[in-house]
Amino acid sequence: MxxxxxxxxxxxxxxxxxxxxxxxxxxxxxxxxxxxxxxxATGAVTKLQLPSGCFTGIxxxxxxxxxxxxxxxxxxxxxxFTSSSLPSEFSNLNRLEVLSLSFNGFIGQVPSSxxxxxxxxxxxxxxxxxxxxxxxxxxxxxxxxxxxxxxxxSGAIPSDILFTMPFLTHLDLKKNSLTGTIKVxxxxxxxxxxxxxxxxxxxxxxxxxxxxxxINLNHLDVSSLNTTYPIDLHIFSPLKSLLVLYxxxxxxxxxxxxxxxxxxxxxxxxxxxxxxxxxPTIIKTLQNLxxxxxxxxxxxxxxxxxxxxxxxxxxxNLVNNLFxxxxxxxxxxxxxxxxxxxxxxxxxxxxxxxxxxxxxxxSAWNNSFTGNIPLQICNRSSLVVFDLSYNKFTGPIPQCLSxxxxxxxxxxxxxxxxxxxxxxxxxxxxxDVGFNRLTGKLPRSLRNCSFLRFLSVDNNRIxxxxxxxxxALPNLQVFxxxxxxxxxxxxPPDQAPLAFPELRILELSDNRxxxxxxxxxxxxxxxxxxxxxxxxxxxxxxxxxxxxxxxxTMDLQYKGLFMEQGKVLTSYSTIDFSGNKLEGQIPxxxxxxxxxxxxxxxxxxxxxxxxxxxxxxxELESLDLSRNQLSGTIPRELGRLSFxxxxxxxxxxxxxxxxxxxxFSGQAESSFEGNEGLCGLPLPKSxxxxxxxxxxxKDEEExxxxxxxxxxxxxxxxxxxxxxxxxxxxxxxxKLKWYFGWCG
Numbered sequence: 001m002x003x004x005x006x007x008x009x010x011x012x013x014x015x016x017x018x019x020x021x022x023x024x025x026x027x028x029x030x031x032x033x034x035x036x037x038x039x040x041a042t043g044a045v046t047k048l049q050l051p052s053g054c055f056t057g058i059x060x061x062x063x064x065x066x067x068x069x070x071x072x073x074x075x076x077x078x079x080x081f082t083s084s085s086l087p088s089e090f091s092n093l094n095r096l097e098v099l100s101l102s103f104n105g106f107i108g109q110v111p112s113s114x115x116x117x118x119x120x121x122x123x124x125x126x127x128x129x130x131x132x133x134x135x136x137x138x139x140x141x142x143x144x145x146x147x148x149x150x151x152x153x154s155g156a157i158p159s160d161i162l163f164t165m166p167f168l169t170h171l172d173l174k175k176n177s178l179t180g181t182i183k184v185x186x187x188x189x190x191x192x193x194x195x196x197x198x199x200x201x202x203x204x205x206x207x208x209x210x211x212x213x214x215i216n217l218n219h220l221d222v223s224s225l226n227t228t229y230p231i232d233l234h235i236f237s238p239l240k241s242l243l244v245l246y247x248x249x250x251x252x253x254x255x256x257x258x259x260x261x262x263x264x265x266x267x268x269x270x271x272x273x274x275x276x277x278x279x280p281t282i283i284k285t286l287q288n289l290x291x292x293x294x295x296x297x298x299x300x301x302x303x304x305x306x307x308x309x310x311x312x313x314x315x316x317n318l319v320n321n322l323f324x325x326x327x328x329x330x331x332x333x334x335x336x337x338x339x340x341x342x343x344x345x346x347x348x349x350x351x352x353x354x355x356x357x358x359x360x361x362x363s364a365w366n367n368s369f370t371g372n373i374p375l376q377i378c379n380r381s382s383l384v385v386f387d388l389s390y391n392k393f394t395g396p397i398p399q400c401l402s403x404x405x406x407x408x409x410x411x412x413x414x415x416x417x418x419x420x421x422x423x424x425x426x427x428x429x430x431x432d433v434g435f436n437r438l439t440g441k442l443p444r445s446l447r448n449c450s451f452l453r454f455l456s457v458d459n460n461r462i463x464x465x466x467x468x469x470x471x472a473l474p475n476l477q478v479f480x481x482x483x484x485x486x487x488x489x490x491x492p493p494d495q496a497p498l499a500f501p502e503l504r505i506l507e508l509s510d511n512r513x514x515x516x517x518x519x520x521x522x523x524x525x526x527x528x529x530x531x532x533x534x535x536x537x538x539x540x541x542x543x544x545x546x547x548x549x550x551x552x553t554m555d556l557q558y559k560g561l562f563m564e565q566g567k568v569l570t571s572y573s574t575i576d577f578s579g580n581k582l583e584g585q586i587p588x589x590x591x592x593x594x595x596x597x598x599x600x601x602x603x604x605x606x607x608x609x610x611x612x613x614x615x616x617x618x619e620l621e622s623l624d625l626s627r628n629q630l631s632g633t634i635p636r637e638l639g640r641l642s643f644x645x646x647x648x649x650x651x652x653x654x655x656x657x658x659x660x661x662x663x664f665s666g667q668a669e670s671s672f673e674g675n676e677g678l679c680g681l682p683l684p685k686s687x688x689x690x691x692x693x694x695x696x697x698k699d700e701e702e703x704x705x706x707x708x709x710x711x712x713x714x715x716x717x718x719x720x721x722x723x724x725x726x727x728x729x730x731x732x733x734x735k736l737k738w739y740f741g742w743c744g
Contacts, residue, residue, distance in 0.1 A: 014064050021064065035049035069094070072097045085108035086109075091111075094117060096120055121144050123145065125151070126151065128151055134155060138165070156182075159184065172197040184210045194241075198225075222246065223272075230250075233256040252271065254278075277298045280294070297321050303326045319346075340361040348364070351372075352371065360383065367390070367391050368391060371393065383403070388409055393414060394413045397414055402421060405429045411435040434482075435459040439460070439461045442464050458484070479506055482511075484510075504525075510579035517584065577604065583604070586611050620643060624646070638659055648670075
């Protein structure tokens, strides 16, 4: 925290002036000043580090920032200076040693005056929109860290940057548009580089041979080089210090993949998306490997038994290949040192082996494993994430779910009931057992799962009443009971509002619920407040690790289609009560749900009018009220819902004019059929012309863009394992991406 007694009053005043140049809703005065340090002797500001998301606006050349000429450390990263070019006035801060401007939205070229900052040791301008040629940094002879990644720089890399800068150890140029070749100086290279990332550029010429001269490298990323020739892994042999090698999305020379004479001491090898068809036997010689990523290749056959004997293997990613199984017995990897194992999205069959002793993360979703789930998982005290979904497992669910934070057994053939063994203080944060053959009731011990965020038991044979007793769960955000045998009232016995403090997504369709909903039913819902979280996603259990994040999956009936949504956001809300026997009026309190994007109340017995309050649900994209007994008119105010792209009120008792505007006139005619009193576009019946007798139409195949019986289900989430020993902070995108397919 800043000591106000140390900073001179004029410096504090200048700091507040700088803050006032921008919108700063993201931080208050104390947050802002916490990142400030002043010199004990002079009282001048020497360090300024903005909190993430603190400022929004244009950084102008006359900004008061450039008056802090005693600054030695400046970090403006993760703010929003979109459409700002980088002012040449940064050169005024000629005492700077550390300058970080990443994730800011800067555009244009980096001014040549940046070369005047001769005391810089650390320069990070990554994740912006900078263009032009390589910045002039050769005068920055004290520079040890340079990160220009994720920009739009073009042209060649100056050879002196790689070979003659005396202190440069870290150079990251990933994800630009750099081209050309790299020239090695005539004099022997004196580079101190230990970290070099050149991946995802547009190099056409020979660059690997010069790189092999950088003998001090321990981390090298040459992914996506777009070379016209396959890469021979022998070229890296001179790099005796190399520990981490990324060669993803390149063509690799097959003979080098099976070579036994490459002398490398790698700890991490990433060969993702290289078109490899056979398991590389070179791995057998790399006894120091801790992390292997062979995902998204075309490797056939079985995973070799010798792989599990690598003495230091900790992380293994074999996702999205053509593996058919695992060599060896059921104990093939029980003694392996693997802690994070992802073999998802293959074609593996047979019974699942006994898990490794120290396993933390185990994902084998989307295979064809059969038999029972290994009971040994109950003895794996380190296990946190357990995903065997989309397989063919049979038998019961093991009686140890309370010990696991994330459990995903979705889409198997499991039988019996959900174990009623959730003890007080259970760690479970995600429980997904949807699409199985489970019976019985919801276990009452679930009320002990105070950390539970995601609960899905959809598409089973569970017979129970609505679990009002789960309202005590303080963190439950997603809850789906779709397609079971639940019955009884949905309103609490005292007709009070439904009291789930954090609930955002509630899917109850295709059950046997009856009764009416009280007028105040939705009053206490969290989704009455529209809010975008900083991260925006529910990780499965919010379990965050340097190597992976796991995301929830659910089926959602949206815009007339069934689809599987793989990234369940916390910044929106959906409600689906369709296919029950609910009656009475739709509660006006539905209009309080500002974050609601999808509402489906179809196939019930609701009566009364369509609530006018729905016009307040400004984020609504999908509205299905079809096949009820609603009467009156469609509120014309609904035509102002600018995001509304799917509407169906078919088969009710509505009358009057269909609201005009693109949200309604662009719908299929079938969205309004079965309401004799409706008129106006897109219906052929005019509200102004006298009624004429229409000939009786034959039954025909209707062109329904959003038919309810078309169940389009796709796998919407990628492998849960996001590998990487050096990971940047992942900024979640809030734009909802729907993946769906049409029925053939």
